[in-house]
Amino acid sequence: MHCDRPLPLTEFHRPDRDGGSRKCRSCRAATRKTWRETYREKQSVYRRRFKLSQYGLTEAEYDSMLAAQGGICAMCRETCVSGRQLAVDHDHSTGVVRGLLCVKCNRQLGIFEALRSTAEEYLAAYGAGNPHISHGEALRKQREAPRPRRSAATSRLTESDVAQMRARYAGGGVTQRGLAADYGISQNAVGLILRRATWGHVA
Structure with missing residues (x-):
């Protein structure tokens, strides 16, 4: 695609080896847009295959996992609210694939795993209440005491x-x-x- 118009050099990208650029910025953008629209589906397939290959999965294995989960998230048991494809959840230490999760659960699980050890230590130390204060009895009395209702x-x-x-x-x-x-x-x-x-x- 060429417009065959005389244009200033500022309308062209960096020059080719022969010192010139065969397409202006507008023509290059139009060519790329046409290419993306023509091969959109094919590129989507390629991207999916490449992403699955990073987890050692084939498309058939992904589809089998999805069918086994009933097409829903393995954690919240709901479809992905964003409408996106379920993400492959895996152990970041071993690389073992565990299941398919929606975007929300996949993000929350990542945060949980990052904080799990420190959170368990904290709850083990303070789960029954802070040992340095004695507010438990006061809170109990406050909750049991009748509260005057006034408008x-x-x-x-x-x-x-x-x-x-x-x-x-x-x-x-x-x-x-x-x-x-x-x-x-x-x-x-x-x-x-x-x-x-x-x-x-x-x-």
């Missing part, structure tokens, strides 16, 4: 206000709307307090 709308009320509100309503002669106006909160908030859905810790 943001009634946060300015005191326990005395809540007890007085309930006593006034129990005595009659006042409505929830009236209490809401007296204490500056919504009628819905008053209803929650009276039903003990909030401020239930106040006797």
Whole structure:
């Protein structure tokens, strides 16, 4: 492919042996694009074969492994969310092929193996809690203690206000709307307090 146009030297790549370049940058780019589109499938096959050969696998062996796994990742048991071909997982020390993993699991397994020894040492030393602090009992009491439930709308009320509100309503002669106006909160908030859905810790 040649455009046969007179162009400045800046439109050409480095010169050939005869001192000139037979194709300008645009023509070379167009030629390469045409070649890639023509041989895209063939190049994909070549790349796959080359990559599998690095693990000592043939295409037939890869397909057999994939079929044995049901076409899904051997670890998470799901298809690869990226839509990419499952990666060949292997032991980096021995080179032994173990299975086919999705991109996510393959990456996470690599991180796990890199940190496994140090992580196991850490958990062995501190898995039951740090021996230099005694926060375990305090945390247990904190979790077991009832937590007062208060809404943001009634946060300015005191326990005395809540007890007085309930006593006034129990005595009659006042409505929830009236209490809401007296204490500056919504009628819905008053209803929650009276039903003990909030401020239930106040006797």
